Amino acid sequence: MGSSIAVLIPCYNEAVTIAKVVDDFHRELPEATVYVYDNNSTDDTAEIARAHGAVVRREPRQGKGNVVRQMFRDVEADCYLMVDGDDTYPAEAARGLCQPILEGEADMTVGDRLSNGSYAEENKRAFHGFGNDLVRFMIKAIYGYGFEDVMTGYRAFSRTFVKTFPVLSDGFQIETELSIHAVDRRWRILDVPIEYRDRPEGSESKLSTVSDGAKVILAIASLFKNYRPLKFFSLVALLLGLVGLALGLPVVAEFLRTGLVPRLPTAVLAVAFVFLCGLSFATGLILDNVAKTERKQWELAVYRETERSQRR
Template sequence: MKRILIIPAYNEQDSIIKTIEKIKESNINMDYIVINDGSTDGTESLLVENNVNHIRLISNLGIGGAVQTGYKYAFENGYDIAIQFDGDGQHDVRFIDKICEPIVLKEADMVIGTRYLDKSSSSFQSTFMRRFGSNLISFMIKICCRKKITDPTSGFRAVNKRVLEEFALDYPTEYPEPESTVSLLVNKYVVKEVPVSMNERNGGTSSIRLWKSVDYMGKVLLSILVDSISFRKKRRKK
């Protein structure tokens, strides 16, 4: 099966090359594509210098738009599995095979690498506030989709070909991680979670800042509710 890593990067000059090196070292048998989301620092020149396979977005789109570009690329080039992987060193290369496994075995359409499952001895469990926010989003998803997702904001996920095609055509770009999960769940796709451990960020700042978090939470919760209605039956079921 052809597999590809989609690595969105926005102003990640301190960590992106390290991430790529780690992927190459681990000699997992797969391609990768870096989506440079209109970075304003030295990310682009680093990518060109190191001959990294990448797409430079001509304008900043945000994480959702960037990741969707990756899905489009994966779809156009006929990949069977796409794995979303952060460029900031938060995600661990060792878990890539693990999150692909349920898809290879055809047990799931999308697999989320989650920090919070008990089995995992994660070195990075994130702060109390983030955890609280995550739980709130989980709760909302459970109400709307009747399925428990412990880590709905995790950006470490793998999808099969069918979902890849769906995402290439239509991907929620405002709050991509929880929204895309909801869009699959309401259409009876199988979403599975696998425990992973994540590292602290190597550099850069998290896209969710504290002073914005209340505003963010309100909008995410609303978007889950809206998506659970608007995406219903929109995604075609084969």
């Protein structure tokens, strides 16, 4: 029995492009099942997708992260190919993204729009390139792994990855969450260069550069706290300790020189910052042990899911 492929397409008001997207993936992956998850569209996205042979399901909770959560729960396959319904990603690259997953060479493949310069040439939305570079820099600084393209919506996953991935985001932060989870859990990641094209005439982006960008930055900070609590709270402790020293050293120097503490409020404030420094570091130590225990449980869940996948 051959390996099964599921093409997952989260959609919100993509009536202009969804027919072409579904047809393209049916052509390139005729053995795959194409799923379109309609996220409260107010146009004919669902009807058009169904007419072109897609399996259409509805997700009433608004937000791409909510759609991905439900897709990952519902769909059974050996390889999951996730792509946006806006016709910006080439179906011709689908086989190249799925093959490393099916051959057991990768757990997540990433459709890299940046390496060949196609994103810079085609993308007409201000600051999106800058935002992608900023997120790449932050993940590299925190986790030590350099993604070529963090924010791409074109990815393929193994069954074990999908069934053990805890979706926490509800919106467009999902791509960042997928990237950080893959790096932190040491999944095998492979970048696959693709040609990017901008949305066709009449198709509008749902992204807000400022608000969604801010949500992505906050998501990185939150995931950093959850996945690497000791490092996160150690940095907070360092900042608090430096403030405490800056306030307290002049007071200590004056006491050593005169035997007096004339600036008592400053001394109390300095002690408070040093106390918070110690508290932050202790919090990091405690949560680090919690995170390690959770990681062990997750590793065992991965083993169990791997065994189930092998029995399929």
